[in-house]
Amino acid sequence: MKFVDSATIFVQAGDGGKGCVSFRREKFVPKGGPDGGDGGRGGHVWLRTNRQLTTLLDFKYKKKYLADRGVHGKGARKTGRDGADIVVDVPCGTIIRNAETGEVLADLTGEDQEIMIARGGKGGRGNQHFATPTHQAPRHAEPGQKGDELTLEMELKLMADVGLVGFPNAGKSTLISVISAAKPKIADYPFTTLVPNLGIVRYEEYKSFVMADIPGIIEGAAEGKGLGLQFLRHIERTKILAVLVSADSADIAAEYRMLLGELGKFNEGLLQKPRIAVITKMDIADEALEIPFLEEGVKVMAISSVSGEGLKELKDELWKEVSGRTRAEEPLDEVNG
Secondary structure, eight states, X not given: OOOOOEEEEEEEOOOOOOOOOOBOOBTTBTTOOBOOOOOOOOOOEEEEEOTTOOOOGGGGTOOEEEOOOOOOOBTTTBOOOOOXXXXXXXXXXXXXXXXXXXXXXXXXXXXXXXEEEEOOOOOOOOGGGGOBTTBOSOOOOOXXXXXXXXXXXXXXOOOOSEEEEESTTSSHHHHHHHHSSOOOOOOSSTTOOOSOEEEEEEETTTEEEEEEEOOOOOTTGGGTOSSGGGGGGGGTTOSEEEEEEETTOSOHHHHHHHHHHHHHHHOGGGGGSOEXXXXXXXXXXXXXXXXXXXXXXXXXXXXXTTTOTTHHHHHHHHHHHHHTOOOOSSOOOOTTO
C-alpha cells in the first residue's frame, strides 16, 4: 500500500430543512390555525480514528465529504427528518487543521476517538411557531440554517514508542526486520527505505512496543537534502530515539553528532527526548574498533542484527525506557510549520 502522510479535503455538513407554511384543513373546521412543521437538522460530519488505517492514501482519491441536508417540514405539525451524519475514518495520529487559518482543530491520537468537525444546520421553524393573538394566520416560516463547510489539511504522525534514526545503510531496516514482524525492503544501497515502517516488538511473554523506521537522513537534510526530512515528523511522538551509527563508519562520533545536528535543525524538541546510541554491524567491525564516548548520560550499545549480538540487551534497554515513560499528550512544537 502506498504511504501518504498529508492530504487536503473539503467537508460540508448538511443544511437544515425549511420550516413549512401550512394551515389546518379539516371538514367542519373552515378556519384552521397554522400547523406548519419544522425542518429537520442537517447531517453532521464526524472524524473517527481507526487503528487499522496507517496512511491517508484514501483522501488522495476522495476529497469531498458531504452530509445530507435536513428534510423540509410538512403540514399537520410534521417535523422533517434529520439529515444523515457521515463518519470519516482517519489513522491514529492524524492532526487536523483549518486550511484557511492554519488553526489546529484536532489531534486525534486515541483509538476510536471521535470529533464533530462540521455541524449540520438547524432546521427552520414552521409557521405554527409564529401565531400570536393579534396575528393568528402567519404566512411565513424560517429557512433552515446553513451547515458548516471548511477545507481541512490533514497531517499524519505515526504513533510509535521507539524511533530509529540514522544515515542510509546504518542498519535500521535490518534491525526492525529482525526484532519485529515488519518486513521492510533491505538492500546494500542508500535509501532502500522510502517510507516509514512500523514494527511491533514482542518483549517477554505478554509485552510489546512499537518501533518506527524512517528513511535515512543525510547531512543537509534540514535544508531538504535526501528523503529523511519529510518523514522526521513520524518520530515526534515517540518516547525514545535509537540513534544508529554503523561500526564501519569512518568517524562514529562525528556521524553521531551530525545526526543530532540534523534532528535539532528540524525540531529542537527531538533533542529533549531520551535516546540510546546504537553501534550497528558489529559483525563486520574491525577487531581493533573501540567504541567511543559520545555524550554524557547517553548509553552506547553495540549490536549485530546478523549475528544477534547485543539484540537482547538492546530490547531490554528499550523496554525499560518505554515502560517507564508515557508518550507526550501534546505534539512537539513544530519549527517547520
